[in-house]
Amino acid sequence: MSVKVSHITHVSNLNNIIAEGCLWSDAKRIELNLTNENIGYSHIKARRLQHPVTVTAGGYIGEYVPFNFCPRSVMLYVIHQGHENYHGGQEQILHLISDVDTIRATNSDCFFTDIHADLAFAEQIDDFSRIDELDSKKIHAKYWQDCKEEKQAEFLAHQSVSWNCIRQIGVKTPELAEEVKKIIASSNHQPDVVVKPEWYY
Structure with missing residues (x-):
């Protein structure tokens, strides 16, 4: 079974993603x-726009679309707490769910890291036979203070990930689920919208 991956974004970005037909990298x-x-x-x-990638298509991390290997990520906790660049909380945050095989079928330039990709000592791996080396227990840990970096292992896809690769959209509340269903109603591709409060803090 292919490994599931999750990308978080604000609901206000969803119209743009559908209009563009993909998730673009930051670059x-x-x-x-x-x-x-x-x-x-x-x-x-x-910093990620200047952090070199030494595998697959090369370039910089910021030229890749990032996914975590779990929902309820460390970054979502930071968002929930609020930080200097965003104070909107987690209520409007979506989990866009796909899996490694689905994305790689449409984008051959992918790699993964064993810890947070931006760390200098993160290993960049494009040999997907090694994906089982990731520590699933730490990645899915509910309490992650002792395994914070391992939980932030990343899957990264060069330049873009097709909207059609998104299989599921996880939200915190039924209200946001209804909003998302209205946004995607006119899209040819409509992922399942699921209310998953356990994916949030």
């Missing part, structure tokens, strides 16, 4: 001058 989104509700740390995003 490509900046190049295209697309509006975006940024929920991450600006300084980390800027």
